[in-house]
Amino acid sequence: MKLDEISRPIESELARFREEFKQTMTSEVGLIDKVAGYILRQKGKQARPMLVLLSANIAGGINDSTYRAAALVELLHTATLIHDDVVDTADMRRGLPAINALWKNKVAVLMGDYLLSRGLLLALKHKDHRFLEIISDAVKRMSEGELLQIEKTRSLDIDEATYFKIISDKTASLISTSCEIGAVSASSDSDVQQKLRACGEAIGIAFQIQDDILDYLGKSSKTGKPVGGDIKEKKITLPLIYALENADAQKRKEVIALLKSDKKRTLFSEEIILFATEHGGIEYAEHTAKKFVQKALDALSSFPASPSKAALELFINFAVSRQT
Amino acid sequence: MKLDEISRPIESELARFREEFKQTMTSEVGLIDKVAGYILRQKGKQARPMLVLLSANIAGGINDSTYRAAALVELLHTATLIHDDVVDTADMRRGLPAINALWKNKVAVLMGDYLLSRGLLLALKHKDHRFLEIISDAVKRMSEGELLQIEKTRSLDIDEATYFKIISDKTASLISTSCEIGAVSASSDSDVQQKLRACGEAIGIAFQIQDDILDYLGKSSKTGKPVGGDIKEKKITLPLIYALENADAQKRKEVIALLKSDKKRTLFSEEIILFATEHGGIEYAEHTAKKFVQKALDALSSFPASPSKAALELFINFAVSRQT
Incomplete structure (x- = not known):
């Protein structure tokens, strides 16, 4: 896993973050502590706190408020994942049973709300009002997306512009927020803040396109998600949008009919994958993801070379090179 | 409905609130507007905005920030109701199908998150940081409760102290918040703020005890909820706690065994209702609710007489006189 390499310049800061993050999740209510402990054991890649810390270093240097910014982002991300699991009725998360599968939806929704409130209180206590604005805007964009x-x-009506609006709101918003909030914690220069925000936005879009490509190509054992999962849910993503736009009228009609039909799901997704591949959809999506990688790298170009900048550049490339 | 009488001194202010509240729910996303419109048509008693407005009047007078405070409370309350419906897998809300029943859980969870973010952004935009602190603390208490x-x-282990902790956190917190935030919008006197907060806390506790009594006595057609619903879910509330504490050891053992059994649910709740009634549980709960009504009235005693104070006193009495 490349993320180890990426986190090298901020190893000790990441350890301090983990300690502070753990503190924000404690409670007098036994059940909360139990679920929180479980969440901490499940702990994911913590990519977002890494982005906060790296961006802060690039913008001027990590300080106390950077750790709160990172905790805020990770609390929100965790709350979102828990709510997502309810929403998707997922049974597994990062190879372990999801909170809602172990404790039922009720506990999952409440635990998500609880974490959000802890994040809010932490920020308010320290008068981190600018952090809160950035975070609240991310919540708004994520739910809107x-x-x-x-x-x-539902309407099977989605073109490229709509696709980019959706993925930038639902996925790129929080990655862009991570970079922006890190920059804000370390610098009051709005140009610096804006560059890192734009870098994060481009990373997020590249990341989601890669996710959508992996739904067409990935092996279930690697991603932990079944291949073709999106297709079965009739989510139309970039490979298919491109293929539909570039197929002849007759073929397009057939595929739309197939999407609308209730044909046996497995067979159905195999046909769609084949169609998207044959019509250049995968290739086009890969090409587009790379364009956003370049955009993210360009946003960083004016910052002087540093271990944190090099690590963020690694991260940017990782967004599209990852196979899981 | 007595609430009409209660709202008389703030009729025009309530109308302005409704207009501002509607504005906070608009979105460019069609589905959001559709769900928001549905929520607005479902609109409940708006008891909480009323409390905000009345408390502000009592504390010194309604002003522009009071409307934002009321919108904030109602946004949070609405988000909570939507999440509650997911949580309780409720199919109906105020006589209409619940959001999650019409649009599935996914939309309900996301819509709740969206409303929360709108509330946050509204408050941040106006630098209502004290409002946010009060509201965030309420979210924390509600989820903890x-x-x-x-x-x-789950453990069937609940005594009176735990019961009061639960209902004050899960129910009284937001009612207390409504009164406090109204007071804070109109007065910087911490004594005034504290008295109205305490008044709201006592109203909330009386209100929840009455709710729990109605689960034992109410007619399903009035409350819109089935009688004995809590009992079937093995929620142990005040009537039963008192009865268990005052039954002889043998009878207590039998009832606990009954609660632990998987006996046919309807029969089961009838037996529990009979047991609680015969052992004075209902009577005790009614007596206790009245004590909190008195506490709420006492908290107001030092404020001069006014139409808004009289209306709030009506509200306090309504908390226990209501049959739905």
Whole structure:
């Protein structure tokens, strides 16, 4: 896993972050502590706190408020994952049973709300009002993006512009927030803040396109998600959008009919994958993801070379090179 | 409905609130507007905005920030109701299908998150940081209270002290918040703020005890909830706690065994209702609710007479006189 390499310049800071993050999740209520302990054991890649710390270093240097910014982002991300699991009725998360599968939806929704409130209180206590603005805007964009996707999935009416609106709101918003909030914690220069925000936004878009490509190509054992999962849910992503736009009218009609039908799901997704591949959809999506990688790298170009900048550049490339 | 009488002194202010509240729910995403419109049509009693407005009047007078405070409370309350419906897998809310029943859990969870973010952004935009502190603390208490109840329901281990901790966190917190935030919007006198907060806390506790009594006595057609619903979920509330404490050892053992059994649910709740009634549980709960009504009235005693104070006193009495 490349992430180890990426986190090298901020190893000790990441350790301090983990300690502070753990503190924000304690409670007098036994059940909360139990679920929180479980969440901490499940702990993911902590990519977002890494982005906060790296961006802060690039912008001027990590300080006390950077750790709170990182905790805020990770609390929000964790709350979102827990709510997502309810929403997707997922049974597994990072190879372990999901909170909602172990404790039922009720506990999952409440635990998500609890974590959000802890994040808010932490920020308010330290008068981190600017952090809160950035974070609240991310919550708004994330829910808007997901709801737009649901609306569009239902009508099977989705073009490239809508696709980019959805993925930038639902996925790129929090990655962009991570970079921006790190920059804000370390510098009051709005140009610096804006560059790192733009870098994060481009990373997020590249990351989601790669996710959508992996739904067409990935092996289930690697991603932990079944291949073709999105297709079965009739989520139309970039490979398919491109293929539909570039197929002849007759073929397009057939595929749309197939999407609308209730044909046996497995067979169905195999046909769609084949169609998207044959019509250059995968290739186009890979090409587009690389364009956003370049955009992210360009946003960093004016910052002087440093171990943190080099690590962030590694991260940017990782967004599209990853196979899981 | 007595609430009409209560709202009389703030009729025009309530109308302005409704207009501002509607504005906070608009979105460019069609699905959000659709769900928001549905929520607005479902609109409940708006008891909490009323409390905000009345408390502000009592504390010194409604001003622009009071409307934002009321919108904030109602956004949070609405988000909580939507999440509650997911959590309780409720199909109906105020006589109409619940959001999650019409649009599935996914939309309900996301819509709740969206409303929370709108509330946050509204408050941050106006630098209402004290409002946010009060509201965030309420979210924390509400989720803690619910999670504590789940923990205790599972173990059937609940005494009076735990019961009061649960209902004050899960229910009284937001009612107390409504009164406090109204007061804070209108007065910087911490004594005034504290008295209205205490008044709201006592109202909330009386309100929840009455709710729990109605689960034993109410007619399903009035409350819109089935009688004995809590009992079927093995939620142990005040009537039963008192009865268990005052039954002889043998009878207590039998009832606990009954609670632990998987006996046919309907029969089961009838037996529990009979047991609680015969052992004075209902009577005790009614007596206790009245004590909190008195506490709420006492908290107001030092404020001069006014139409808003009289209306709030009506509200306090309504908390226990209501049959739905």
